[in-house]
Structure formats: C-alpha cells, structure tokens
Amino acid sequence: MTTTGAPVPRATRVRGGFQRRLLLIFGMQLVAVAVVCLMGYYNVAPAAAVLLLIVIVSSLTWLATERTWRQVSTLAQWVGNWKEGQADLDALQPDRLRQDNSDIATLARGFHNFASRIAGYNERERNFTRDASHELRSPLTVIKMSTDMLSDESELSDFGMRSVQRIRRATREMEALVEALLILAREADNGQGEQDFVVNEVLRDELDNAREMLHGHPIELQLEEPAAFALHGSPRVFAVLCWQLIRHASQYTGQGTVQITVQPGMVSVSALASEENSSAAAGQHGFEYAIAQRISERFAWPLSLHVQGGNRYVAEIRFPKPLPVTA
Structure with a gap:
C-alpha cells in the first residue's frame, strides 16, 4: 500500500546521478568537439585554433570527470584502509560525502553499516x-x-x-x-600463544593425559615416532586437535588399539573398528571429528579421513611448514 503525498527521499530521487553526470560530461564534450570540427570545416576558424579548442575541451572534460570520480577514489581509499575490528568508523560516515551523488552516498552508507555490524560481532565475540x-x-x-x-x-x-x-x-x-x-x-585471535614446539614432545604429554581420560575403557594408545619435526604455532591448539582425533578414533574402535604415528610433516591417528562398530561407523564422522576439522581449517593444517581395508580408519593431519628439530 502506497501513501500518497509522502515525500520521496533525496537519495531515491537522485539515484543513478553518478551515471547521468558522466553521460552529461561526455555528451557536452561530443557536442563541443562537433561544433569545433564544423568551424574548421567551414573555415570559420583556422586549423591551429581548432586543435587548440579540441585540447581545451578535452582538458575541461578530464577535469570534470576527475572531480566526479574523486569521491569514488576517496571511498575506495577508506575501504582499503579499513581493518576488521576497527572501532573508529567516523571516516566512513556517508554525511561526509556530497549529498548530490546518491550512488556514492549509498555505497558509503552500505559499507558503513557493514563495518558497524562487523565491529559489533567482534565486540560480542570478545565478550562471549x-x-x-x-x-x-x-x-x-x-x-x-x-x-x-x-x-x-x-x-x-x-x-x-x-x-x-x-x-x-x-x-x-x-x-x-x-x-x-x-x-x-576466537575468530580474530589465531595466535593463541604461538611458539616453536616439537610435535613429538607435545604428543607424549597429550597421550599421558588421554590415557588418564580413557582409563576404564578397553582402549590402548600407542605412539610411533619414525620421524620428528617441530612447528611454529600454539602447542595447546595442536594438543586439542590431536585429542579430538584420538577420542574420535576411540569411538570408532570401541575396544583395541589407537595408534598415533609421527611422519615427516604429518601426524596420523588410526584405529581398527570392531565388527559391531564398523557398520555403524561407516559414513559417520562424529562431533569430535567435526571440531578437529574446524580447527584444522582455522590454522591451515589440512585434515583428511579415509578407510583402509574396509574397517581401518585413518585420520591424517598435514603441516605445510614443518620445522627441523633443533638441539
């Protein structure tokens, strides 16, 4: 239902003004160049004067276009300098732009609203x-x-x-x-106390904790270390990721051995599913694996899960930038 007599917002009335202004500028240039060329054709003005007039018309057209484009450039500079989490958004206020160009004001208003929502999300994330x-x-x-x-x-x-x-x-x-x-x-905080740490040492400590948490379950944890390497990152994040995969493998096997293997630039967690668990486990990744996968995506540690021999589930974490173990 439309209300008659309601005032139309200025932004709506001049929507598309940027395009019309460019059309007007280049239309006037075309008319001026045509008039100057006709003057030269009918010998109203000498050839040198015609060329000079064309240069003047082109220069004025460029100046008018540059003045129109200046606000686009200013807005692009604001967007380029904006950083996620920036609290000061005064520079993005649409009121600081000329109101006769609704297209630019609309872009500025949209980006200001977007940046304000991001800042609000970051604040709520920190509070949570x-x-x-x-x-x-x-x-x-x-x-x-x-x-x-x-x-x-x-x-x-x-x-x-x-x-x-x-x-x-x-x-x-x-x-x-x-x-x-x-x-x-913590979307904006991937640091988590980053440092250089040896993967093998963190795994040994984590397996001690995992054995205590799995106490009473018919699960045996084994660590094989045919290789050793270090990483630059958060050892606690790495330990949490490995625990989720160990817990996931323990859910699959039900009882038996969960084997953690350190290979060059990779850690694998494997388990042999029991007969009663193998059919139920097929095609199910579980809550633990979902958490591990999200952590791996966050920290760019590719994680894959595949089946070997029909009932052996192997999860592999690859680390693109392994470091040598130093003394």
Missing part, C-alpha cells in the same frame, strides 16, 4: 569468549579441586573412589571440549 572462559572454567576448577581432595580421603569406599575417578575424567573431557570451542570462537 571472556565470559565463557571465566564462567565455564571456574566451576570446572572447583570440581577438579574437590575431586582431588576427595581422592585423598582414606575412608572413601572403593565405589566412591571409582566415582571420583569418573568425575575427574569427565571434568578433564569437559575442559578439553571447552578449550576447543573457545579456540573456534
């Missing part, structure tokens, strides 16, 4: 990761301390001790999951 990191890790720390104190109780029954161990393992799994989700939530 800060609050989630504190509010989720604090109770987990309390649970860990409580289970440590309970495990030292000499009068605790065997059943109570087993329950404490289960709570402890579940808490550590929850810690690893929270850390993985926070890594994925």
